[in-house]
Amino acid sequence: MKGLGQDTRYWEALSRGELALPRCAACGRWRWPAPFRCGDCGGWSFDWQAVDMRGEIYSWTRTWHPFEGTEGFGSPFVTLSVALPEAGGIRLMGVLEGEGEPAIGVPVTGHVASTEVYGRAIPGLRWTVSA
Ligand SMILES: [Zn+2]
Incomplete structure (x- = not known):
């Protein structure tokens, strides 16, 4: 999403009183701080999940x-x-x-x-x- 920082969704969730963190869509590992690319598998996309x-x-x-x-x-x-x-x-x-x-x-x-x-x-x- 153009114009968003890697952790924008974290702050958006907190603003709603919720916690959301990124999980690599390719290997399933949780990542934090929010990266632009998975450090384990090199995947480029993340699913932001409520935690x-x-x-x-x-x-x-x-x-x-x-x-x-x-x-x-x-x-x-x-x-x-x-x-x-x-x-x-x-x-x-x-x-x-x-x-x-x-x-x-x-x-x-x-x-x-x-x-x-x-x-x-x-x-x-x-x-x-x-x-
Ligand atoms: Zn990965």
């Missing part, structure tokens, strides 16, 4: 000092790298919400929230520790 926002913490870090663009998160805040088993283990970043303590391997559930950065609302993933 459940459930995963497990792959890594995390707690940020104690606010910096520009993070005012909406409060301080301190925890950033997660979450592996999505439904999407071949692709990992996505997001901020942890709620009272749950982060630890590697802990299951989390995601939703889309908006963060204001320089006066512009940007959709992003937020995660909570699954019950």
Whole structure:
């Protein structure tokens, strides 16, 4: 599609409150970041599929000092790298919400929230520790 960035569909889905990720139409591998060509088989086309926002913490870090663009998160805040088993283990970043303590391997559930950065609302993933 002319004029679209490789990750445009990701941002369009987030804007609807959904998660969509590209899967190679030739070999079926999930790819992220969104490539223009599959790094495994060389395929040129991708199927963008809806993905459940459930995963497990792959890594995390707690940020104690606010910096520009993070005012909406409060301080301190925890950033997660979450592996999505439904999407071949692709990992996505997001901020942890709620009272749950982060630890590697802990299951989390995601939703889309908006963060204001320089006066512009940007959709992003937020995660909570699954019950
Ligand atoms: Zn492929």
